[in-house]
Amino acid sequence: MKDFFEESVERKGTASFKWDMTKEVFKTDTDVLPMWVADMDFRPPKAITDALHARVEHGIYGYTYIGDSVVEAITSWLSRRVSWNIKKEWILYSNGVVPSIGKAIQALTKPGDKIMIQSPVYPPFFSMVKENDRVIENCPLVEEKDQYGINFDAFEASLKTGVKMFILCHPHNPIGRVWTETELRKMANLCLENDVIIVSDEIHSDLVLKPYKHVPMASLSEEIAQQTITLIAPSKTFNLAGLQASISITPNKDFREKIQDVDKKLGFHTLNTFGILAMEMGYRHGEEWLEGLLDYLKGNVETVENYFKEHLPELKLVPAQATYLLWIDCRKLELSDAKLNKLFVEDGKVGFNPGTSFGKGGEGFVRMNVACPQATVLEGLKRMKQAIKG
Template identity: 75%
Template sequence: MDFFEQNINRIGTSSVKWERTKQVFKTDEEILPMWVADMDFRPPEAVTDALKERVEHGIFGYTFTADSVGESIVSWMEKRHNWEIKNSWIQYSPGVVPSIGKAIQALTEPGDKVLIQSPVYPPFYSMVKENNRVIENCQLVKKNEQYEIDFNAFEQCLKNGVKLFLLCHPHNPVGRVWTEEELRKMAELCLENDVVIVSDEIHSDLIFKPNKHIPLASLSEEIADQTITLVAPSKTFNLAGLQASAIICSNNDYRLKISAIDKQIGAFTLNTFGIVAMEAAYRQGEEWLEELLQYLEGNIELVENYLSEHMPELKVVKPEATYLLWIDCRQLGLSDAKLNHLFVEKGKVGFNPGTSFGKGGEGFVRMNVACPRSTVKEGLARMKTALQS
């Protein structure tokens, strides 16, 4: 675990997390960044070794994504998620967000409705709006310290003319790992209403026991035929800057339509280093991932215990997945503007404001704990200072 205790200075690396904090939070103060979803950990040594070897070769011309990359994804999905896929089902994209945009463009028309479940990852909103589609929202319901789906409302939304459903699975920011029963119910309702499903499963490897990630498309051939699954090593292994992700889809018609979008914009391959890193991570990163999950659980437990003892007004929604903590601050009785001011100006710590995730995010903040434990402790101390002020 000493590997994850290292404090690595990221200043001077064009880090969005560490070098854009002042602009994001509109302050001149030095803010401890615990917001954007990347980790302050180096990736598995096998990944950096593979990248070094590629750099040593010294020639970086046009590169294609070899079959071996797809084979590494096929193997990973079967081993980690008991999902048998074919290499021919895989397409590549620089990231999950561009993949969402391509799927929306390929499988819907301007003015069509796209269903989301707020509070949810902000690019779900922007990709719908930027592509001139209309958001249909079925807000998640918080019950007994956990989030659930209102299936009556979900079905009604689908009947309102929805053409595509963006599923966040596991869910960011509330940390839910959807159960097989929940997944089947959502999928069956989408099938009944002829709604395409785009399942963002980028956090699917960051699951805490006893929870288990079930790829939506693994439930049946019929469901798979109407589902596009988006995955990437970026969250799992902290490789977001290398811009490599995969689109998995058994429906050949869907794949052809997505390929047509790539042709329109002239996209034909991934970044050379993204290709190398993705294959190395999926082939050799599992042991590192298991150690990471243990370390993250320790960080989460630390936050839960500290808040319970020192700031009982703040409640962590127990995450089943991800390194992102959804913290309920509503007992403070503050407006979102005042809550943000309190943490930024008084505590000098930067969280994602809950309002950035849409309806249902009011009074919450999202805290990133994928960092050394010393950073988590510093963040908690700053939160305490903010509340004492």
């Protein structure tokens, strides 16, 4: 399986946002190695590709519905992978987790309502709140030794300011935390006490590195489940982002009906033919591939960690518990964020997400994507060293 992930697949010239938009994104004419946007440079499981080929060969792409076999694949996957047993009627579909967040905001809150997030966090959390005319209540995560945690006194105080919804990133992007059951229960119970709806973005839940385990927020109790909307997708798991298929799960009938009302206003009825098929094939046949991926990603994380220790002690890798996105502390370089970005892009010719794009607490950090062949990881590290030492 390792050889599969070692394959170098040429992505330039395929309208790849990651590879074909580097000049526009990084505002430079230099040949930048893109290690930023969250998709992988790996082919998906063969079962997905074969099924898509067969569908193309059939040659007719008319209106498609989501059948019971898709539902069975989703429910079976969640039962096997995270011991969460859900019902068919709990499931709604969307063309992405970000649109799902937007729909939940529109359906369950009003303009001017406060929505809480925890920076540094995935940038669309900010934009979805602002674009829907709601107010951000930011309760930043706190640095604790080598990792991040939650100040629960501040968390409770923020909720009591009139927050109506809390958007949780679980596992967390960009810091790579897998929240423990204890932490999840504390957050959920405080939300219950203050009647705050939980939107739990669990898109990276399949990408938890051993020995860590993902616990779905809604699996903790019936009461918590009734207060929670869980968002998942095969896009990060199997590298299918371009097929735009995601899932919202909640046992709360009132929540579902209100979200479905938003879907009606948007004219959204179902997913595209290829997204439906790829989702089913991934959840039905992708487990062996995923286990190989997780082993390979863990090796890439260790490569970065060891390289920093040997060659770049100025940089500190926040321990990665999940995702293929590494949160790198560059503060010992004592550079402004503008100069840090210039250092890597112009001098090193390597492109990362600047930490400032993730909000308060991201200053002096960059996010690095290591979902690529190890040779690419090593090339990126070499360019970092060249920039810093040069």
